[in-house]
Amino acid sequence: MKTKKLHKDKVNIITLGCSKNMVDSEELSGQLKANEINVVHENEQADHNIVVVNTCGFIEQAKEESIHTILEQIELKRQGLLEKVYVTGCLSERYKKELAASIPEVDAFFGTMELPLILRQFEADYKVELLGERLLSTPQHYAYLKIAEGCNRTCAFCAIPLMRGKHISKPMEAIVKEAEMLVAKGVKEIMLIAQELTYYGLDIYKKRMLPELLRRLSDVKGLIWIRLHYAYPAKFPLDIIDVMKERENICNYLDMPLQHASDAMLSAMKRQITRREMDELIAAIREKLPGICLRTTLIAGFPGETEEDVEELKDFIRKHRFERIGIFPYSHEEGTSGYLLTDDLSAAEKEQRAQEIMEVQQDISYELNQQKIGKTFKTIIDRIEAGRYIGRTEFDSVEVDNEVIIQSTKALEPGEFVDVNITKAYDYDLEGIAVD
Secondary structure, three states, X not given: OOOOOOOOOEEEEEEOOOHHHHHHHHHHHHHHHHOOOEEEEOOOOOOOOEEEEEEOOOOHHHHHHHHHHHHHHHHHHHOOOXXXXXXXXXXXXXXXXXXXXXXXXXXXXXXXXXXXXXXXXXXXXXXXXXXXXXXXXXXXXXXXXXXXXOOOOOOOOOOHHHHHOOOEEOOHHHHHHHHHHHHHOOOOEEEEEOOOXXXXXXXXXOOOOHHHHHXXXXXXXXXXXXXXXXXXXXXXXXXXXXXXXXXXXXXXXXXXXXXOOOHHHHHHOOOOOOHHHHHHHHHHHHHHOOOOEEEEEEEEOOOOOOHXXXXXXXXXXXXXXXXXXXXXXXOOOOOOHHHHOOOOOOHHHHHHXXXXXXXXXXXXXXXXXXXXXXXXXXXXXXXXXXXXXXXXXXXXXXOOOOOEEEEOOOOOOOOOEEEEXXXXXXXXXXXXXXXX
């Protein structure tokens, strides 16, 4: 029998890490709300009495941020400003016992797949019928859509399988239904996410089904942009590009982490692909879909990386002129096969190498942006900031890519699409005027 409290709980969810964590937090919020529990994301009003910290445990910097955030909330609890602090997510999945021993003030720790157990803390029921229902933490006009969980790859640097388990595809019907629900809420752009997009369907349909899923999603009325994140390059199914070419509402944008370019590093990282194969793949993608925006992610300072490897990576970047690049200094993660190797570079050296590589990319980005001056691009308005409109083209994803600063003679609203003529270009951002 449930007992009534003298005051009603208000739960604040703090999300750290990637967009996949954000979706998990949104699903938790949806379940709490359905159980008539007041819930907010990143509450600035400080009028909540319970906190759930959804942690990241991917690399050392993320782990430190997660620990710092937990300790901040514990201090608020000590001061009597909070009643309960719960911790979930990847860090909790990976180090639950150690965290419970070192931070006993936390009321409970949960792993990445323990949503029903979290709900029990609130005497709330897990409502299966809410599949796909979420309380969005993003602006109303865009949302992330997770199509699978976990990963079957064995990359030497990556701890994700330790925290998220093996790849599990979400049924296609459930994904399409979720997309329809998101559009009904006002979402105009969805970003498809998974640890590995191209593996989608192999487990439940026995073949790669991302192209078919894209067609089904493309048919959802009111969905204006579909964007692809985190595609693995080895055995990349090129029919994905064919679907992107035939469907107008699939952005000409592909986020495909490559991690390195020298064969020595690709082998050491267990990437299951060679430099030559990557060259051929990129050429084939650009031939099929000229004008596509390719975003990639790289790692600097993996064990055994030489100056020659770094130079080869720079040459690779100059050759392919990626529109977008992100780079991370290598983090030596226990439990990965890379952890058995000698982490022989200092943090400063890794950072220096990452900086050198980004300087190459900065020049390329500036040159590519200069070519946009005088051209007009369909642009979505993300926000209004200091009296200016800030938006993105189809070649830019949220937070990680370029933005467009827009002048307009008429009032614009977030989520609105406008044609923008580019008048100025910088290393990573553009300026333009809305075309009436």
